[in-house]
Amino acid sequence: MPYELPTDDMTLAADSFRKFLHAEIKPVVKEYRDRHIPKEKMRELTRQIANFGLPGCTVPIEHGGMGWTYSAQGMLFEELMAVSCDVAICVMINNGIARRLLSASPALRDRYLPGILAGELFGCAGISEPDVGSNVAEIKTRAVRDGSDFIINGEKTWITNGHYSDFIICTVKGEKGLSHILVDRQEHGYETRNIEKIALNSQSTAQVFFSDTRVPDSNLIDGEGEGLKNTMRMFEHARAHVGMLSVGLMRAALEESIAYSQQRKQFGKIIASHQLVAAKIANMAMLLDASRLMCQRVFGMIDAGVRCDLEASMAKAFATESAVRVCRDAVQLHGGNGITKEFNVEKYLREAIIIPIPDGTTEIQRLFISRRLTGISAFV
């Protein structure tokens, strides 16, 4: 499927979003840099961002969203990511949660969706566990029926937005297999503990603990036992979005590398005029552009209602690994300055290293891709 050029409306929306981000969000994230942004402060940011359509861009107008295309949404995510990886990831999770709530009962949807779309509430998706990462089918968190309730016990880990979260859409194992249950932190109760990482510490990645947590079965999203199928569907969308986040990161690294190469002088001339530096800039730009095209192709396919699991895996693997290469080149191009806190590129590299891991590692994407092409599974 060919990539469609953005319309004038999409370009206009992305331009005004970029101006807002530079004026209002960039100063705040610069102040925090690697420090944790407290929930109330993050909420101030997500509320402002919600005015520009994220996270509800693709949510139909009748449910309070903007009713825009995934292609347009991808452009907004690129802008947000180019300014803050932390805030972008937080909003991206709320975006996935908003889409998932569209499959919930009207009562659940109407209770949680408006808050998510307004940037007031934080949701999270609990799939991974200490012993369950790449192989989602092995999930151990148990949901045992007790009349019209479920009793949940178990532990989730690496949960983005976990510490901020007002509710979690938790993947649990029951008698009929995996299911998704919405658990409210206040009403049903769960504990969280934030995880310190090499980067992305301004947002929250957390462990989530359930201990005899009682939740009514009306909080099931879709039917009992439909969790594995729906988790895979969530991944299809999430992978292209994670790819697009990498595009934003690459763009920030490239823009700063271009600016630096135009002013830094060595051997009596600006380094952009040294051919090896020029080649580095060209390579970075090509990786960025190819990644953007691959991700936007997936968004175009989602908009057209076409199956795109193969393309989403390719886009995710290519874009996230390209971001590692581009950000590494950005540090190299900055020389010694590149590894100091005075410049952003060291932070970009630390962030880039993380992104090939969530929503299926690069190795897992390659296994998906080859299985789709050959029909043979090389997973075990």
Ligand SMILES: Cc1cc2nc3c(=O)[nH]c(=O)nc-3n(C[C@H](O)[C@H](O)[C@H](O)COP(=O)(O)OP(=O)(O)OC[C@H]3O[C@@H](n4cnc5c(N)ncnc54)[C@H](O)[C@@H]3O)c2cc1C
């Ligand atoms: C920043 C961040 C945010 C995250 N957010 C969330 C979230 O919001 N919700 C959530 O549920 N999870 C989240 N995750 C978890 C993420 O999805 C898992 O980390 C990921 O699926 C990998 O699982 P693992 O870390 O347990 O690694 P493992 O599955 O233990 O893999 C370890 C290594 O072995 C490789 N490997 C595993 N199996 C195979 C195989 N068959 N063939 C070849 N290589 C293999 C992997 O590629 C990897 O390199 C997040 C993770 C990160 C880092």
